[in-house]
Amino acid sequence: MYPPSLERLLHELEKLPGIGPRTAQRLAFHLLKQPADFSRTLASALVEARSKLHPCRDCFNLTEETLCRICSMGTRDHTSLLVVEDPSDVAAFERTHEYHGLYHVLGGTLSPLEGRGPQDLTLDALVSRVKKEPAVKEVIVATDPTVEGDSTALYIQQLLKALPAKVTRLARGLPSGGDVEYVDEVTLLKALEGRREL
């Protein structure tokens, strides 16, 4: 229906999360209406970000250095680890300005349906981090309030059971089935304050 280069652009856009054929079309036509420079700048920003960013050595947050900004701050509280699914969740908690501990980014949740098992997440690294760092007193699991997020939280609790650190879960009150990343700061802070032991 479209010229091959446009078909290809649509095909690539449709691979993005939440982008169906109609949205892909809208985005493609919008992009093509812009000056040629816009496409070049967008494409080079993507290529640059993809090549410069990698997981932080300690927490798996995205960084251009060996350690992310949070891990390299001397002022963070090393007694608490907040376990989140993605780097975007780190940003959500940082926006509350009330969490001063460290993070651990899992890289998703366990999902048998989507073929994601424990080996696909940074769970081994989490266990060795908690073992190696006797300062960690509490591991707060802040996965999304979904079936997968809840089962991942229970799995983590089992993994860490033999270790002295306490494992807690964010309070209910987050919209069930929702996404931590999109929750407003006040709700997120309440869920953090109301956390309970697993």
Ligand SMILES: [Zn+2]
């Ligand atoms: Zn880090």
